[in-house]
Amino acid sequence: MSEVIEIKAAFTTGDTGDIEGIAWPFGKADRVGDVIEKGAFAGAPTSLPMLWAHDQSQVIGVWTSIIEGQKGLELKGHLLINDVAKAREVHAMVRAGAASGLSIGFQTKSATPIRGGGRTIRSVDLLECSVVAVPANADARITSIKSNSLSNQDVTPMDNEVIEDEAETVDLAETISELKASLAETTKAFDALKTDHQKLATRLNRPGVITAKTEDAxxxxxxxxxxxxxxxxxxxxxxxxxxxxxxxxxxxxxxxxxxxxxxxxxxxxxxxxxxxxxxxxxxxxxxxxxVQVSWVGENETRPDTxxxxxxxxxxxxxxxxxxxxxxxxxxxxxxxxxxxxxxxxxxxxxxxxxxxxxxxxxxxxxxxxxxxxxxxxxxxxxxxxxxxxxxxxxxxxxxxxxxxxxxxxxxxxxxxxxxxxxxxxxxxxxxxxxxxxxxxxxxxxxxxxxxxxxxxxxxxxxxxxxxxxxxxxxxxxxxxxxxxxxxxxxxxxxxxxxxxxxxxxxxxxxxxxxxxxxxx
CATH class of the missing domain: 3.90.1690 (phage-related protein like fold)
Structure with a gap:
């Protein structure tokens, strides 16, 4: 089933068109009750098209980094503001606060209904991620907008909630410990898969073996x-x-x-x-x-339009x-x-x-x-x-x-x-x-x-x-x-x-x- 779901998302964009944000926060349901678990995006592509409002005729950029982080699905990319007129328009809307959300398009591979409505989604094929004006979650908005006139550390906080979020710290030792445990489990699973592969290869190499035909999806x-x-x-x-x-x-x-x-x-x-x-x-x-454009002198103030x-x-x-x-x-x-x-x-x-x-x-x-x-x-x-x-x-x-x-x-x-x-x-x-x-x-x-x-x-x-x-x-x-x-x-x-x-x-x-x- 091909679905497009509006989600709570926060992202930033700079004057050069660079953009990043959380496209799906883990542990939080959207307004129809769907929850996507961490790990559902395993096998996601290394890059995705960036669309405007899920319109396949309006490609405005590309997502170049797709990572399942601690908080959710983290995306980084850039708007094609030098080559695509619509990308420049979206960039202006983002900076003006008129477009403030991200929305993913995906195909469900594995899901379980939730009593009372919604689903727990365990596996998806990620197809695209769009910039949207009004996401399904009312809290979805841009947390900050970078500007070339500020230092690399300067951001414009939108409210106290954003300030508190930026102030969060991570226990480095605890994170390293979790990574080691995850690596050990991955290594164990790989060894088991390797053993199964060797057994299967041995069986297929035996003369006279006929394997059963499997049905495709x-x-x-x-x-x-x-x-x-x-x-x-x-x-x-x-x-x-x-x-x-x-x-x-x-x-x-x-x-x-x-x-x-x-x-x-x-x-x-x-x-x-x-x-x-x-x-x-x-x-x-x-x-x-x-936007109105006016002729101005070299040192004259540009009109606000x-x-x-x-x-x-x-x-x-x-x-x-x-x-x-x-x-x-x-x-x-x-x-x-x-x-x-x-x-x-x-x-x-x-x-x-x-x-x-x-x-x-x-x-x-x-x-x-x-x-x-x-x-x-x-x-x-x-x-x-x-x-x-x-x-x-x-x-x-x-x-x-x-x-x-x-x-x-x-x-x-x-x-x-x-x-x-x-x-x-x-x-x-x-x-x-x-x-x-x-x-x-x-x-x-x-x-x-x-x-x-x-x-x-x-x-x-x-x-x-x-x-x-x-x-x-x-x-x-x-x-x-x-x-x-x-x-x-x-x-x-x-x-x-x-x-x-x-x-x-x-x-x-x-x-x-x-x-x-x-x-x-």
Whole structure:
């Protein structure tokens, strides 16, 4: 299961972009009750990507030191402030106090449920660590910010708690004693492993020995999924954790397949920015005012123009579907039941969420892009398409957004625009010369969104802008499943219920323009 969990973390950063902190404090649960034990990060890689808010398209640095210390998982790295614009922006937010936490992304390998909620996690695969604005734990914050204007020993304490923490001392003799004991245990375990290896090598070298074939994780998971669909509600315990009311957590392979199919089936997801979170909602920083730059003389005081930030909360909403499967198909070992269920659910989910992302009313679903009053609207001169109107639309955005903008419309509108362009401005239209490459108008790609309006009075048939900078899709980590072999037993069918949580919101209305037809 792939998860992203917000945690309490404290870190420092310097003017050169160096950054360090505790990404997970041992012995402390996060707000959903999960506790990761010391030793769970054994085998962690020597370096990790540093992301902004778990967005894989926004790599802002690299973690170069990953150590399990006495207090927790200690990371050191540096922001790529000389090469990546987003890294410089995050660096400024950290120094201004607008971004104050760390959050790790990992895949659970071994865990045990805790009575009352949460889990004790004993082993994970660490995938990445992100800088975030609002961590899940309210106490997570930056303890100090280093500055080149201070000496190496100078820091700015944030409160008394930090001062007391800096004043803690370590009994060196006790630490050395613990290290010696740990080294002795490690040496003993290595000797035992070496002996076992020698015995195994001797056995394999004997003639005529045939060893049993072992199943890999994917094969084991596939068999468990088939058994679960057939009615064994405990079959998926081999995949890891269970949770969710009335169901179990879907295996990692199933979740990955659904996610891939969702992207393939949803044009909106392909062009919006997408992130995964481990909580029911997330708060994102929004820059309300930009830094102002002024011309000044050599000895004049530079004006104080700090940027102002606020937060945007994106909630996730439940989405469910039921897939009916023939019991004969379930019994047929040659049929990939997991792929069938994943495909059916992904198609239904992509259609439902695509409509919600465009025109959702916010009731048990996200508020759609078309309902955001802060997005600019360009009114057409009539109730039919006009070349001059579309040309004006393509220059309606600032250059910083126009360079990566696209024209979004449904298939009927695209056909009407092509006919109009070929009749009145043939040089403006560019047909696609390769599969998967969109046609263009004035050099801007034309992307089909089937849920947009047809051309009609008062309709909004075309969007122009950069959807990735305009809209953020948020997926809640984890799908839950429930197998019902009884409701349609008379029809020789089993019903599998699939549930997930997803949200979305406009994060930057300045990067999009609506094209609205005139009234009748």
């Amino acid at each position: 994917a094969e084991t998971e596939t068999k468990a999924f088939r058994a679960f669909v057939a009615g064994d509600q405990k079959a998926l315990s081999v995949t890891g954790d269970s949770g969710g009311k009335g169901g179990v957590l879907a295996p990692a392979t199933f979740q990955a397949t659904v996610q891939r199919l969702l992207i393939e089936a949803s044009p909106f997801r392909q062009f919006a920015s997408v992130m995964t979170i481990g909580a029911p909602s997330i708060e994102l920083p929004v820059q309300d005012s930009a 700090d940027a102002a930030f606020s937060t945007l909360t994106i909630d996730t909403f439940g989405m469910g579907a039921q897939v009916s499967i023939s019991n004969d198909l379930i019994a047929d070992s040659q049929v990939d039941i997991m792929s069938i269920i994943a495909s059916d659910f992904a198609k239904q989910a992509a259609k439902a969420e695509g409509l919600a992302f465009l025109d959702g009313d916010g009731t048990k679903k996200p508020t759609g892009l078309l309902r955001n009053a802060n997005v600019a609207v360009q009114d057409a001169t009539g109730t039919t398409l006009a070349i001059d109107d579309i040309v004006d639309l393509t220059v309606s955005l600032p250059n910083e957004y126009a360079r990566s903008s696209k024209l979004f419309m449904n298939r009927k509108t695209r056909a009407a625009l092509r006919k109009l362009a070929l009749a009145e401005a043939p040089d403006a239209w560019g047909d696609s010369l390769a599969a998967g490459t969109p046609s263009t108008f004035l050099g801007f790609p034309i992307i089909e969104l089937p849920d947009l309006d047809d051309v009609a009075a008062d309709a909004t048939p075309i969007l122009f802008g950069d959807l990735a900078q305009t809209f953020r899709v948020v997926d809640r980590a984890g799908l839950t499943l429930f197998s019902d072999p009884y409701t349609k037993a008379a029809n020789n069918m089993t019903v599998v219920h699939v549930n997930r949580r997803v949200g979305g919101a406009v994060i930057n209305p300045d990067a999009m323009t609506f094209y609205t037809m005139a009234a009748a």
